[in-house]
Amino acid sequence: METFMERREFLVRTATAVSATLLLESFRSDRYHFVGSVLAAGNGDGQKATLEQRFADFALAIRYEVLPAEVITSVKRVLLDTLGCAFGSVGSEPANIAETTIRKTFGDGNTATVIGYPRPATIEGALFVNGVLVRSLDMNDTYIGTEPLHPSEVIPAALALCEEQGRSGRDLIEAMVVGYEASMRVNDAISFIERGFHPLCAASYGIPLIAGKVWGLPKRALANAVGISGARGFTSFAVNSGAISMMKAMGLAATAADGVFATRLAAQGFTGPSGTLEWLASKMKPPKEEFAVDLELARYRLPRVAFKRFPVQIELQAVAEAGVLLAARIKGRAQDIRAITVETYPGIIERVADPPKFRPQTKGTADHSLPVCLAMALVDGDVTVSQFEHDRWRDLDVMALVDKTSVKPGESLIAKLPRGRGASVEIVLADGQSARETVEVPEGDALRPLARASLERKFMNFAVPVVGKAAGERVMSLVDGIEDLSNVQELTQELKGMGKQDPS
Structure with missing residues (x-):
């Protein structure tokens, strides 16, 4: 039989829960109704804020009005570059498979644009396909913290969410900054690769902040969303090991869809854990002390x-x-090359010059192969998307140079730029002549930025076959003035297409 004390405890718990629910239900965000949460997300009574709560505070504090001009300019550059990369992958096998599959998985929604395709989709469907598009060519931007990260893969989530909500260009800028910065700061704090995971795991903390920011969720819901997403966001580095499959293109896209789902749950009161990053730092080898x-x-x-x-x-x-x-x-004398010696950094050698990279079996492995990419550059005078699309890397003249390539640590490079990504390449010809080129900082690096003209050329080369020259130029203009857009849909309507077409 129920005792008086048990009954009293039940009534107290029920009254507390009902009061909290009624209080939280009185809050209504711009477009998303937040029901309530039982997470102790408040840090009253002297309680130290959890990292999830600090992420929530961070996201809520980012506002367009206080962003430095340099950051806003950077947002426009990465947005244009990312849209170009997406256009370049329209019609590819991974993108076509993804575009077909989302209808069966997420339904036939019509709230968000699928870049380069005529039919819209649900938020999760659009951000998944667009994420695959952005990543497929391996030409999207990179941030080097503890390891390489492709932060531009969070843009499809920001774009789809802002489009569906009819948000402004300034809202999109805020969402992008939140996603980029949160993901990059996690990347600075801990190495996922050392622990057997992919660096894209960092985005499992950025994506829910994007969604919560766009939906106008309060701190408590944001903290819950980060906890749920962070706990689920572990992707094995097997994705980028050995023979690299199509999954390379969907790793972060899947994480993004999952992160949005986590935020939907948190918005309805679903609670999540805290300490997911601290757990990784302390429990997974190598343990990291003083994690922050x-x-x-x-x-x-x-x-x-x-x-x-x-x-x-x-x-x-x-x-x-x-x-x-x-x-x-050497002007077309690649067939006369007798030996090739490459000097670069030990970590780079481990990732792009391991044995499988000398005999790649997939496109995804070929564009991560030092000897193959170098051989194509020497034979054809360039490295292009077309070479990978047409399996140029399999040809006998390319593989002949691969067999003549040796790679070793570059002591002088390491001494001058310990954390660099440079390389020195020496070739020896059949007549005994030799030539060497050293690139300490590659074009496009933050220390040697890609020129605006080069960025525009890269974008238009990919956009014109999909949407035509006029639409491509409109997209560039809209991105340049993104802060003046009252509705992001002005931009996204220009991103639709009918698949790859002849340039016009």
């Missing part, structure tokens, strides 16, 4: 993002550039 994430607003990372000139892994940009320079010097 820098959430100081003034120290923005966005201006330090690097862009790619070539459609290859970020650590191969210098190798490809050196190969192009050498090709110009």
Whole structure:
């Protein structure tokens, strides 16, 4: 039989829960109704704020009005570059499979644009396909913290959410900054690769902050969303190991869809854990003492993002550039090359010059292969998307140079730029002549930024076959003035297409 004390305890708990629910139900965000949460997300009574709560405070504090001009300019550059990369992948096999599959998985919604395709989709469906599009070419931007991260893969989530909500261009800027900065700061704080996971795991903390920011959720819901998403966001580094499959293109896209779902749950009162990053730092080898994430607003990372000139892994940009320079010097004599020696950094060698990279079996492995990318640069004088699309990397003349390539640590590079991504390439010809090119900082690096003209050319080369020249130019203009858009839909309506077309 129920005792008096048990009955009293039940009534107290029920009254407390009802009061909290009624209080929270009185709050209504701009577009998303927040029901309530039982997470002790408040840090009253002297309770120290959890990292999830600090992330929520960080997201809520980012406002367009206080962003430095340098950060806003960087947002426009990464947005244009990212849209270009997405256009470049329209019609590819991974994108077509994803575009077909989302209808069966997320339904036939019509709230968000699928870049380059005529039919809209649900938020999760659109951000998934657009995420695959952004990543497929391996030409999207890169941030180097503890390891390479592609923060531009959070843009599809920000774009789809803002489009569905009819948000302004300034809202989109805020959402992008939140997603970029949170993901990059996690990347600065801990190495996922060392623990067997993919760096994209960092975005599991940025995505829910984007969604919560766009939906106008309060701190408590944001903290819950980060907890749920962070606990689920562990992707194995097997994605980028050995023979690289199509999954490379969908890793963060899947994390983004899951992060939005986590935020939907949190908005309805679903609670999440705290301490997910601290758990990773302390429980997974190598343990990291004094773990902390820098959430100081003034120290923005966005201006330090690097862009790619070539459609290859970020650590191969210098190798490809050196190969192009050498090709110009030997003027079509690649068949006379007797030996190739590459000097670069040990970590880079481990990732892009391991044994499987000398005999790649997939496109995803080829564009992460130092010897293959260098060989194509030497033979063809460039490294392009077309080479990978048409399996140029399989050809006998390319593989002949791969067999002549050796790679070793570059002591002088390491001494001068300990954390660099440069490379030095020496070739020896059959007549005994030799030539060397050293690229300490590749074009597109934050220390050697991609020129505006180069960025525009890269974008238009990818956009014109999908939407035509006029629409491509309109997109560039809209991105340049993104802060003046009253509704992001003015931009997204220009991103639709009918698949790859002839340039016009």
